[in-house]
Amino acid sequence: MNNAFIIGQYVPGESIVHRLDPRTKMVVIFLFVIIVFFANSFWSYALLAVFSLACALFTRIKFSYIIKGLTPVWFLIIFTFLLHLIVTKEGDILFRIFTYPVYAGGVMQGAAISLRFFLLIMVTSLLTLTTTPIEITDAIESLLQPLKKIRFPVHELALMMSISLRFIPTLLQETEKISKAQASRGVDFKTGRVKERIQAVVPLLVPLFVSAFKRAEELAMAMEARGYQGGEGRTKLRELKIQQRDILVFGVFALLIVGLLFTRA
Amino acid sequence: MGYNFIEFKNVSFRYGENMPWVLENVSFQIKSDEWIAIIGHNGSGKSTIAKLMNGLLSPQKGTILIDGMEVNEDTIWEIRKKIGMVFQNPDNQFVGTTVQDDVAFGMENRGVPRQEMLKRLEDSLSAVGMQDYELREPHRLSGGQKQRVAIAGVLAISPQAIILDEATAMLDPNGRKEIMDTIRSVKKKHPLSLITITHDLNEVTLVDRVIVMNKGKVWLEASPRQVFSRKKELLEIGLDIPFIAKLAGHLSQQGMPLKNEPLSHEELLEELWTYHSKM
Ligand SMILES: Nc1ncnc2c1ncn2[C@@H]1O[C@H](COP(=O)(O)OP(=O)(O)OP(=O)(O)O)[C@@H](O)[C@H]1O
Ligand SMILES: [Mg+2]
Numbered sequence: 001m002n003n004a005f006i007i008g009q010y011v012p013g014e015s016i017v018h019r020l021d022p023r024t025k026m027v028v029i030f031l032f033v034i035i036v037f038f039a040n041s042f043w044s045y046a047l048l049a050v051f052s053l054a055c056a057l058f059t060r061i062k063f064s065y066i067i068k069g070l071t072p073v074w075f076l077i078i079f080t081f082l083l084h085l086i087v088t089k090e091g092d093i094l095f096r097i098f099t100y101p102v103y104a105g106g107v108m109q110g111a112a113i114s115l116r117f118f119l120l121i122m123v124t125s126l127l128t129l130t131t132t133p134i135e136i137t138d139a140i141e142s143l144l145q146p147l148k149k150i151r152f153p154v155h156e157l158a159l160m161m162s163i164s165l166r167f168i169p170t171l172l173q174e175t176e177k178i179s180k181a182q183a184s185r186g187v188d189f190k191t192g193r194v195k196e197r198i199q200a201v202v203p204l205l206v207p208l209f210v211s212a213f214k215r216a217e218e219l220a221m222a223m224e225a226r227g228y229q230g231g232e233g234r235t236k237l238r239e240l241k242i243q244q245r246d247i248l249v250f251g252v253f254a255l256l257i258v259g260l261l262f263t264r265a
Numbered sequence: 266m267g268y269n270f271i272e273f274k275n276v277s278f279r280y281g282e283n284m285p286w287v288l289e290n291v292s293f294q295i296k297s298d299e300w301i302a303i304i305g306h307n308g309s310g311k312s313t314i315a316k317l318m319n320g321l322l323s324p325q326k327g328t329i330l331i332d333g334m335e336v337n338e339d340t341i342w343e344i345r346k347k348i349g350m351v352f353q354n355p356d357n358q359f360v361g362t363t364v365q366d367d368v369a370f371g372m373e374n375r376g377v378p379r380q381e382m383l384k385r386l387e388d389s390l391s392a393v394g395m396q397d398y399e400l401r402e403p404h405r406l407s408g409g410q411k412q413r414v415a416i417a418g419v420l421a422i423s424p425q426a427i428i429l430d431e432a433t434a435m436l437d438p439n440g441r442k443e444i445m446d447t448i449r450s451v452k453k454k455h456p457l458s459l460i461t462i463t464h465d466l467n468e469v470t471l472v473d474r475v476i477v478m479n480k481g482k483v484w485l486e487a488s489p490r491q492v493f494s495r496k497k498e499l500l501e502i503g504l505d506i507p508f509i510a511k512l513a514g515h516l517s518q519q520g521m522p523l524k525n526e527p528l529s530h531e532e533l534l535e536e537l538w539t540y541h542s543k544m
Contacts, residue, residue: 218358
């Protein structure tokens, strides 16, 4: 088992983006996801692209690393482009592939949509690259506070998330242990037909579930023994604080929105 | 001399209506500055006693007083503030995603202000020698280290009593020694009642008083020395006695009875080299 196992893809760092309040990052990214859909001219796209690239640069994470993280979605981006190329029939015919006409409008629209897609995914991935899962949990708990009024269990949700984060590596280690134990008893996980391989997973899952339930029970007992009685009257060690840099980021983002309004066609 | 901090009065307990009694008519007292060991075979009811002490379970018969308060629905939260508990499995009591989050958990539950929390966090982590691990995740700690973090979490709430329910059972001899040394130094600094529940009779030699459980009843309450002098009976109720006590037993069988029951190598040595000097 790899000891440096990190959940998600967090890259430790000290950059300004890393040190931003996670709530700032989440709110800005959420708004970004919305305003991307308002871009409709060359300059508005250019503006958003520059903003995203600037964000990426400020993380001080190697750009090639960020791009590599997008590998699974490259296919979708290219697919979107091709789809528009084929389906859209506007503007002049640019050239023909064999006999199939490719329109200028198709190229334009394909490029715009896939750029939109690319920016969206890149910017959202910056969140998980620069924010630890537990920070994200804290931010969610804090941002959802208003929902408490309608009895939404905000604190419980956050606790659930943080306990899951706490136990994922433990359960992975355990899975590894059990699969080795079962392999030593002759269970074969790697070869055979699909049906046989699925059957081989059963002796892995059963002990895993049994132990997970036992853990859950003991953990609940330990939490109660340590005085846990729900979110009421609890204080927190991890603290979120809006700093000057957060305000700065909101300011820059407001300018971006203004810029977008001016550059829209 | 302390006062009676924990008091069991004729306590009986079972896990369900039609289940056998797990504890029968158990009575004992523990002083506010006393170190007690509870020993007994598997299933003799030790963990049950521990859980009764802080209201994780409540008895069907008898009463339990903690610091003069009867344990019931209204008092359990007050009582849990006074009692810290460390369980056997280091993994299943680690709540936080990092060491500092876990140590803080108990304080957060009690609403300790953040500034105060930071201070206590530092103090309790250095008390167990884990001050350099604040940001470590649990899966990158050894079992002994996790157990030390659990103890730090208990110290951080400055309890009046600490219960260790086989807290060293899953550790190797080194880990065990580390934990016991930690505990001993804590006990020296703060007067508190300490209850160690254990199978390892080597841990028993240090305590003030031993409660031996057998089949849900208190079988014996005595000093470690008195307990080890009843070797044969201990073996009969399924307990393994430490090497030194065994050796002393064999010596007396061979016609060489020692005056005092030795508890450590040093004491045995002392007994042996003064054996023929009749002073
Ligand atoms: N949750 C439970 N439900 C039903 N019976 C239980 C439960 N927990 C324990 N028991 C039973 O109660 C008895 C005492 O258990 P307890 O855990 O107190 O023993 P113990 O002395 O701590 O043993 P060990 O040395 O194995 O830890 C045992 O017979 C056990 O089977
Ligand atoms: Mg037990």
